[in-house]
Amino acid sequence: MDFYFAPMEGVTDAIFRRVHHRNFGGVRKYFMPFISPSHSLTFSKRERFDMSPEQNAGVPVVPQILANNAGYFRATAKMLRDMGYAEVNLNLGCPSGTVTAKGKGSGLLRAPDQLKALLDAVYADPVLPVSIKTRIGYDDVAEWPALLALYSQYPVSELIVHPRTRQEFYNGAPHRECCGRIGKPFVYNGDLFAAEDIKTLGSLFPLASGVMLGRGLVANPALARQSAGGGRLTPDQLRRFHDDLYTEYLRFWPESAVVGRMHLIMKYLCSCFENSEKALRMLRKVKSVADYDRAIRFLFNECAFLPDPVFQLSILLS
Numbered sequence: 211m212d213f214y215f216a217p218m219e220g221v222t223d224a225i226f227r228r229v230h231h232r233n234f235g236g237v238r239k240y241f242m243p244f245i246s247p248s249h250s251l252t253f254s255k256r257e258r259f260d261m262s263p264e265q266n267a268g269v270p271v272v273p274q275i276l277a278n279n280a281g282y283f284r285a286t287a288k289m290l291r292d293m294g295y296a297e298v299n300l301n302l303g304c305p306s307g308t309v310t311a312k313g314k315g316s317g318l319l320r321a322p323d324q325l326k327a328l329l330d331a332v333y334a335d336p337v338l339p340v341s342i343k344t345r346i347g348y349d350d351v352a353e354w355p356a357l358l359a360l361y362s363q364y365p366v367s368e369l370i371v372h373p374r375t376r377q378e379f380y381n382g383a384p385h386r387e388c389c390g391r392i393g394k395p396f397v398y399n400g401d402l403f404a405a406e407d408i409k410t411l412g413s414l415f416p417l418a419s420g421v422m423l424g425r426g427l428v429a430n431p432a433l434a435r436q437s438a439g440g441g442r443l444t445p446d447q448l449r450r451f452h453d454d455l456y457t458e459y460l461r462f463w464p465e466s467a468v469v470g471r472m473h474l475i476m477k478y479l480c481s482c483f484e485n486s487e488k489a490l491r492m493l494r495k496v497k498s499v500a501d502y503d504r505a506i507r508f509l510f511n512e513c514a515f516l517p518d519p520v521f522q523l524s525i526l527l528s
């Protein structure tokens with residue numbers, strides 16, 4: 211079974227992917243958070259940094275495109291091919307209101323004619339292999355069989371399924387049973403937070419060729435390696451990973467941006483510690499690098515490490 215790192219805008223940027231890749235094995239592909247092309251193919255500073263070949267050197271990265279316009283999609287795929295990328299992913303899952311209002315991401319799932327026209331054009335003469343990351347419907351899981359039938363008409367290089375509807379965002383349990391209908395190899399994504407659960411999923415769906423891990427892998431950066439039969443996370447590895455990440459952000463970003471981003475990542479990584487509430491309170495009040503260093507010293511020195519960390523949504527929302 212292959213392990214993929216899910217794209218997470220605002221978390222798994224080029225720096226994070228690179229540092230994760232050199233500290234932990236086990237991930238076959240890192241999916242880039244979406245880039246959203248416009249007619250002039252001008253990209254934001256964030257997007258240009260994230261897709262630049264220098265920032266991704268040596269990391270197996272798949273860029274993701276969010277588009278409902280086949281011309282923009284093809285032009286972006288060509289540009290990415292010329293940069294050296296070997297595959298692109300089409301985002302049909304993003305549930306954000308600003309995205310779906312424009313008929314992009316999971317917004318396309320409620321416009322079957324438009325979706326078909328896009329797929330016809332994208333797969334007519336693909337510039338690169340195109341994989342799809344999709345939800346199972348917009349309003350209702352009953353939309354899934356028709357979507358699946360549509361996807362089966364195209365040479366989709368890999369179908370990555372997050373079995374929730376758009377309306378469900380990330381709430382409630384994923385409709386895992388919908389994956390039983392797929393009938394060919396697919397990649398499962400959604401709420402896999404513990405190595406045991408990943409093993410169970412493999413036996414539940416023999417056609418799952420891989421799993422894509424998001425929040426669970428940020429919270430326990432050794433989860434893919436461990437699920438593949440490798441070692442569990444150790445406190446020393448976590449400390450090295452943290453320090454490497456922090457140093458890399460400080461190389462590229464202003465200090466205020468670094469402490470903001472590290473605070474967000476630490477909200478995931480606090481799942482690795484017992485009784486991290488005080489450290490989280492300290493992190494919330496951080497205004498400078500010195501404050502941040504103090505909070506991190508407290509967390510690593512005073513809070514007991516949990517040997518089998520599992521993503522805690524309650525910590526993230528706290």
Ligand SMILES: Cc1cc2nc3c(=O)[nH]c(=O)nc-3n(C[C@H](O)[C@H](O)[C@H](O)COP(=O)(O)O)c2cc1C
Nearest residue numbers: 216217218219243244372400401402423424425426
């Ligand atoms: C903060 C955040 C940002 C995300 N950004 C993207 C994105 O850019 N592209 C995408 O396809 N999915 C994105 N997702 C969805 C994840 O890739 C993944 O499908 C979702 O987190 C469910 O997987 P998990 O339960 O393993 O976390 C994002 C999710 C989160 C929480």
